[in-house]
Each structure stands twice: as C-alpha cells, then as structure tokens.
Amino acid sequence: MHHDSVRATFPELDAIEDDELRSGVVDAWATAMAENGIDDLRGVPWLPPTQRELGIEDETLVGHVRDVTAGSIALADVLSERRGDKLDLDLDVVVAGALVHDVSKLAEFDGMDDTPVYDLLGHPYYGVHVVARVGLPIELAHIVLSHTGRTNVEPATIEAEIVRRADEVAAASIRWRATDDLRTV
Numbered sequence: 001m002h003h004d005s006v007r008a009t010f011p012e013l014d015a016i017e018d019d020e021l022r023s024g025v026v027d028a029w030a031t032a033m034a035e036n037g038i039d040d041l042r043g044v045p046w047l048p049p050t051q052r053e054l055g056i057e058d059e060t061l062v063g064h065v066r067d068v069t070a071g072s073i074a075l076a077d078v079l080s081e082r083r084g085d086k087l088d089l090d091l092d093v094v095v096a097g098a099l100v101h102d103v104s105k106l107a108e109f110d111g112m113d114d115t116p117v118y119d120l121l122g123h124p125y126y127g128v129h130v131v132a133r134v135g136l137p138i139e140l141a142h143i144v145l146s147h148t149g150r151t152n153v154e155p156a157t158i159e160a161e162i163v164r165r166a167d168e169v170a171a172a173s174i175r176w177r178a179t180d181d182l183r184t185v
C-alpha cells in the first residue's frame with residue numbers, strides 16, 4: 001500500500017531503465033515503511049543526533065536522498081561522457097543505489113528518537129537486510145553497506161564509490177548550514 005507514495009516521493013525512479021531494479025527500489029522503501037509503521041515518508045528526518053546538535057531540525061531524509069541521487073547521476077554522467085569507452089559504468093545501479101543508500105534510517109529513528117536498531121546495530125545494517133529481502137542484487141547491498149565509514153566495507157565498485165562521494169558532499173552541504181568550518185562538525 002506504500003508503493004504509490006514511494007513512487008510519488010522519488011521522481012528519480014524514472015531514471016532507472018530496468019523494470020526489476022526500479023520495482024525493487026520501490027519495494028525496499030515500501031517494506032521499510034511497513035515494518036517501521038511509517039506513513040509519511042516526507043516527515044522522516046535526515047539524521048536526528050546531528051540535527052539536534054546543530055539545531056537544523058528541518059532537514060529531511062527524502063530531501064537528502066534526492067540530493068544524493070541527483071549528485072550521483074551528475075557525477076556518473078560527467079565521468080561517462082568524459083571517459084567514454086574507458087569507463088564501464090551501470091547508471092541504473094548508480095541511481096538505484098543512491099535511492100536506497102539510506103533506507104536503513106526508517107528503522108534507526110522513530111521521529112527524532114533513536115531506536116534499538118540504531119543503538120544495537122548502527123547505520124546502515126538494517127538497510128542491507130531490506131535490500132536483500134526484496135531481492136535486489138548484491139551490488140545494491142554493497143552500495144548500502146559501503147556508503148558510510150561506519151562499516152568496515154569500502155566501495156569496491158565505481159557505482160558504490162560515486163554514491164559514497166555524492167553522499168559525503170550532500171551531507172557536508174547540510175552541516176555547512178551550521179558552521180563556517182566543516183572540520184568542526
């Protein structure tokens with residue numbers, strides 16, 4: 001029942017050409033919403049502990065995921081165009097990976113409160129579970145697992161590297177609101 005709202009929330013889904021991959025991404029978000037009792041995806045915050053600390057409570061997960069997806073597509077497009085045949089890159093995997101990279105947060109926070117999932121598992125292990133459960137390929141679970149320095153898995157593919165870098169700079173652009181020196185936050 002959440003599938004329509006996921007599709008309406010992420011217009012970037014249309015950039016995924018492969019039907020199975022696109023519906024897998026929708027399934028991942030819809031499954032995480034159902035499992036965690038979330039009806040209003042747009043109301044989910046980006047990262048409560050950091051938002052509390054920096055006083056930026058209006059930042060949303062959906063806004064961040066869309067930033068990361070647009071940034072990932074831009075990076076992939078520029079590199080593909082400039083490097084031509086020398087870069088074998090799967091744009092579908094980049095878009096799908098960017099869209100699911102933070103799906104874990106639906107289980108990690110309840111409103112602005114941390115959950116036992118965040119406390120006992122941390123970021124982004126629940127996301128790996130959801131992505132695997134809906135049958136998305138292992139390359140997508142790899143992007144989820146390697147997009148953050150909180151795990152010991154580093155990006156092994158160019159698609160995972162692009163999503164990680166796009167996420168880092170998108171997150172920095174949020175923190176930048178609250179500081180004049182990114183080294184301090």
Ligand SMILES: [Fe+2]
Pocket residue numbers: 101102123124147148
């Ligand atoms: Fe993340």
